[in-house]
Amino acid sequence: MNEDGDLKIIDFGFSTCIPNNVKVRMFCGTPSYMAPEIVNKREYCGPPADIWALGVLLYAILGGSFPFTGRSDKELYRRITQRSFQYPNAITNEQRKVIDSMI
Numbered sequence: 001m002n003e004d005g006d007l008k009i010i011d012f013g014f015s016t017c018i019p020n021n022v023k024v025r026m027f028c029g030t031p032s033y034m035a036p037e038i039v040n041k042r043e044y045c046g047p048p049a050d051i052w053a054l055g056v057l058l059y060a061i062l063g064g065s066f067p068f069t070g071r072s073d074k075e076l077y078r079r080i081t082q083r084s085f086q087y088p089n090a091i092t093n094e095q096r097k098v099i100d101s102m103i
Contacts, residue, residue: 009057020047031076032056032066039077055102062095063088067103 001007018024023043035052037044059067067085070076079085083103087096 009054018046020045029053031073032068034077034080036081036083039080051102055099058095058102059085059087059091059099062091062099064090067099 023045025041025043027038027041029038031039033053033056035044035049038049056067065088068076068079070079087099091099
């Protein structure tokens with residue numbers, strides 16, 4: 001947290017310097033946070049994929065678990081691609097609207 005009380009979340013594990021308007025085909029990251037375009041190995045722009053991952057993180061913080069799970073990577077990727085998840089009661093309707101806009 002900075003001196004203004006703002007929380008900063010960063011993860012530079014797979015960080016690269018690519019202009020926002022350039023599409024990439026890198027298949028990298030933690031599977032539970034991957035956006036559908038990454039899972040499907042399509043070209044993607046970084047910022048929308050990062051917003052997706054932030055939505056997954058917000059869901060996990062508020063709900064206590066990941067929105068997308070599977071017994072195998074194949075099952076996990078299918079659920080991500082189909083956007084197949086349910087909200088726990090702990091996540092309010094207002095919070096759901098924010099998460100829905102991100103993932």
